[in-house]
Amino acid sequence: DGGITQSPKYLFRKEGQNVTLSCEQNLNHDAMYWYRQDPGQGLRLIYYSQIVNDFQKGDIAEGYSVSREKKESFPLTVTSAQKNPTAFYLCASSPVAISYNEQFFGPGTRLTVL
Amino acid sequence: EDQVTQSPEALRLQEGESSSLNCSYTVSGLRGLFWYRQDPGKGPEFLFTLYSAGEEKEKERLKATLTKKESFLHITAPKPEDSATYLCAVQARSSASKIIFGSGTRLSIRP
Numbered sequence: 001d002g003g004i005t006q007s008p009k010y011l012f013r014k015e016g017q018n019v020t021l022s023c024e025q026n027l028n029h030d031a032m033y034w035y036r037q038d039p040g041q042g043l044r045l046i047y048y049s050q051i052v053n054d055f056q057k058g059d060i061a062e063g064y065s066v067s068r069e070k071k072e073s074f075p076l077t078v079t080s081a082q083k084n085p086t087a088f089y090l091c092a093s094s095p096v097a098i099s100y101n102e103q104f105f106g107p108g109t110r111l112t113v114l
Numbered sequence: 115e116d117q118v119t120q121s122p123e124a125l126r127l128q129e130g131e132s133s134s135l136n137c138s139y140t141v142s143g144l145r146g147l148f149w150y151r152q153d154p155g156k157g158p159e160f161l162f163t164l165y166s167a168g169e170e171k172e173k174e175r176l177k178a179t180l181t182k183k184e185s186f187l188h189i190t191a192p193k194p195e196d197s198a199t200y201l202c203a204v205q206a207r208s209s210a211s212k213i214i215f216g217s218g219t220r221l222s223i224r225p
Contacts, residue, residue, distance in 0.1 A: 004157075031211060042118070042201070042215035043158075050211055058212070090157050101146045101205050103213060105157035 003027065004106035006091050011111045013078070013085070021076045021109045023091030030096040032074035033103060036060060037088040049074055050096055078111065086113045116141045116206050120216035127192055127223050135187040135219045137202030147185050148213065149178050150201040158201055192223045 004025045013019045025032065031050045035043040045058030049068040063082025068074055074093075078085045088110050092103040117140045127133055139147065146165055150158035162171045164180040171178050175196060177188045187200055199218040206214075 006157075035215075040123075040217065042217040043203075045212060048211060056211075088155075092157075096211075101213075102148060102160050102163055104160060105150075108155070108157045110155070 004091060004093055004104060006089075006106040006109050008109060009107065011109055013111060013113050015113060016080045018077055018079050019111065021078070021089055021091075021111070023074045023076065023106060024072055025074075025091075025093045025106075026072060027093055027095075027104065028071075029093035029104075030071070031094045032068070033092040033094075034058075034064070034066065034074070034076045035090045035092065037090060037108075043090060046076065085111055087111060116204065116209075116214050118202055118204055118214050118216035120200075120202050120219050122219060123217070124220040125222070127189075127221070129193060129223055129225050130191050132188070132190045132192070134189070135200055135221070137185040137187070137216055138183060139185070139202075139204045140183075141204050141206045141214075143207035145205040145207045146213075147180055148203045148205070149176075149185070149187055150203065152199045152201055152218070154199075161200075189221070192221075194223045194225050197221055197223045 007022045033048045034046040047066040049055035065077045090108050091106040094103040119138045121136045149161040152158040162178040167182045175190050179186045199220045201218045203213045203215045
């Protein structure tokens with residue numbers, strides 16, 4: 001089955017620790033995205049990548065880092081510099097084509113800082 | 115500044131009671147407008163893409179329409195399983211790789 005997987009589903013972190021959230025897709029999509037969702041708010045873009053070995057900051061990149069070494073994978077690291085990391089994190093992917101812009105989402109990872 | 119506003123924030127309907135959700139947008143050249151459904155604790159599920167004013171798309175009890183300033187998601191004779199948060203998002207021609215999301219409408223259908 002084609003799709004996007006995220007792991008783990010739930011993640012607990014102590015203050016001062018870095019944690020890495022996994023995102024894998026087998027849709028052969030070029031672009032991948034990371035969003036953060038807080039209760040009652042829309043999705044906010046953290047980082048995105050349109051091609052391997054290249055990525056751009058989104059609207060709230062401070063305290064986060066990413067890598068894109070393979071087309072299928074786009075891991076997100078939440079560093080200790082992120083002041084309020086407790087949130088629901090969503091990974092998405094999309095083809096890079098003129099007439100096909102939809103983003104498709106994974107199931108999400110809920111991160112809680114203890 | 116590109117912006118998306120959804121209303122109402124929450125809507126409670128009786129089963130079978132039709133209604134509409136609104137998405138107002140301000141964008142410098144619309145490339146596409148998207149509707150998603152999100153169940154609690156899950157990722158958004160893609161529903162529709164609309165590209166130009168006057169366009170309509172349907173899926174089961176849902177119909178999405180688009181004007182130059184807003185989009186409506188009409189739900190006809192809803193069932194309890196239609197309860198979810200519905201998200202609207204827009205993509206501007208000036209920023210092909212980014213889409214901007216509204217904060218969603220939380221829809222609850224009572225049996």
